[in-house]
Amino acid sequence: MPVLDAENLVKLYPVRTGGLFGGRKALLRAVDGVTLSIERGETLGLVGESGSGKSTVGMLCLGLLEKTSGTIRFLDRPIEDYTGDDARIFRRKAQIVFQNPFASLNPRMIIRDIIGRVLEIHGLAHGRDIGARVGALMREVGLREDQMTRYPHEFSGGQRQRIAIARALASDPELVVLDEPTSALDVSVQAQILNLLQDIQAARGLAYLFISHNLAVIRHASTRAAVMYLGRLVETARKEAIFARPLHPYTQALLSSVPKPFVTDERMEKKIIAGDIPSPLTPPPGCRFHTRCRYSEDRCTKEEPQWREVEPGHFAACHRIGEIEESRTTNPYPEGG
């Protein structure tokens, strides 16, 4: 039984475009038919560029945003069924760590209260027990117990992110959504936090939804990875498969766009994706990637590609899978810049 099972998630935002007064009404398709599931002890990495809808998916899964349609089952129950007293169970079992630990911690509260408040609200500890539990949580994330009477500003960015993680762990969750948890941190600190998240997962058997724009971080942290583009999933697979043999042209191009931290004779010019990311207000018809895809043909501009299982456990949505694989190693991207 997966911890989280989301099917056909859609989130539309009504917006007004053009004109200072009024303007046209339009629908922004932030998330448009996303299906994913996460097992206990597993990390699903959700990767995509700005506007892909990856953070919106995270918020929908936690019920922090109301979905337009689709189903989300948490521990085999639709999240709408968690009402009344059960709502608190859902809140307790599904937690989140945000990107910016400078904004996500209340600057007027000491650490004991930031973490202890969670314990109080969920009735997990009372009175003197709270201090002891907070101390244990701080040790778990690599902080010293005697630091609990300090304020957030007295900590470095990495330490603050540890506090945010301790707060998420306080309610003993089963699922933690990690929304760009290391994007605001330096590489040496990022390594510490990634290792910590790995240790916590091993010890507690947590399920993670790990959202990031950084492909290398996703590769390192995930069991399975899902790639999003303009509100849709384009590909998902176990990380060994998706990083060694990406099937979708977008995944392929994205992987080769990342500057690698070693010197090669390969020229990046050969593989870059041309053009800008289209606006989610007016996503291209057919395959959403066709405007930037070098394999695009007539069919791609009209028909939306089916989401299908190309290999066991390896899903992708592209008309031309199979046809393009061979040319992948030889056919360079047109010179851009």
Next chain:
Amino acid sequence: MTPPLLSVSNLTVHFHTEAGVVRALEDISFSIAPGEILGLVGETGCGKSVTASCVMRLIPTPPGRIVSGEILFDGRDILSMSDEEVRLMRGRDMAMIFQDPMSSLNPVFTTGFQVGEAIVTHEPSIAREPLRARVLDLFRKVNIADPETSVNRYPHMMSGGMKQRVMIAMALSCGPKLLIADEPTTALDVSIQAQILTLIRRLQREEGSSVLLISHDLGVIASMADRVTVMYAGSIAETARVRDLFDDPQHPYTRGLLGAIPRLDRDQGRLAVIPGTLPNLMNLPQGCKFRERCAEALPVCAEKRPALAEIRPGHEAACHARTGR
């Protein structure tokens, strides 16, 4: 050997704050040859942006104070120039691209006007038509689609990548010899980053200018730079040709950084971690600034700050364990 275009020697910069003296830069020396891309890499607070600001003479004084050192650009001493000389040099001889194109452009003027303004500053007598032609030409050079329309657009009508192209057009407007790019792609998506990096490299080749490329991203540095300087807590840890630095890093800090990056090309069980945290720049330890986090520290490291020394031709590191003190 041709003389360097830019040479910085023994630059030391302090900031005087209410809390105390921040030793932002300490004895920094490096040089850039004509037509060379020097990558400057390091984590938050290492002094890479302060270094760039010194070269452009943009350090606010007070609170900043250039305690000692010399910056020679094209044979001229930048630190002893008059304000007027500096004003003429900026934009014409050296130009800068900043991290955030959203906040570097003025929202109430068209992008074409802003690029034109950079030209007029240095060529006040230029007529309207040749100016327009120059701006259109620059827009074309940085691959902005439909330049005739784009020059009339305001910044908010453009994507982040397009705005960064405008910034680059502005920087190139007077054909500078040195381009300082401070995290030019950090605010951009990967696919757009690849486009902008390719563009910077293409223009650098075409114009033959030198580039000081500042980044925290070792991937960006590896794919762009000819030589690399690694900074740590206001000092230079290591300088080498790009291939030597990535294939055979010498300073324990450089090695630690390279071990800490998640990799796309291979599996890593656990990431190597540099223990501890950065030293406080207001209260620096004696000896090597990296000593407390270093697995190779020797007794001498606690006493004497290591100086940059050549380990092999063109490869320098500031480490007692490497240079045999």
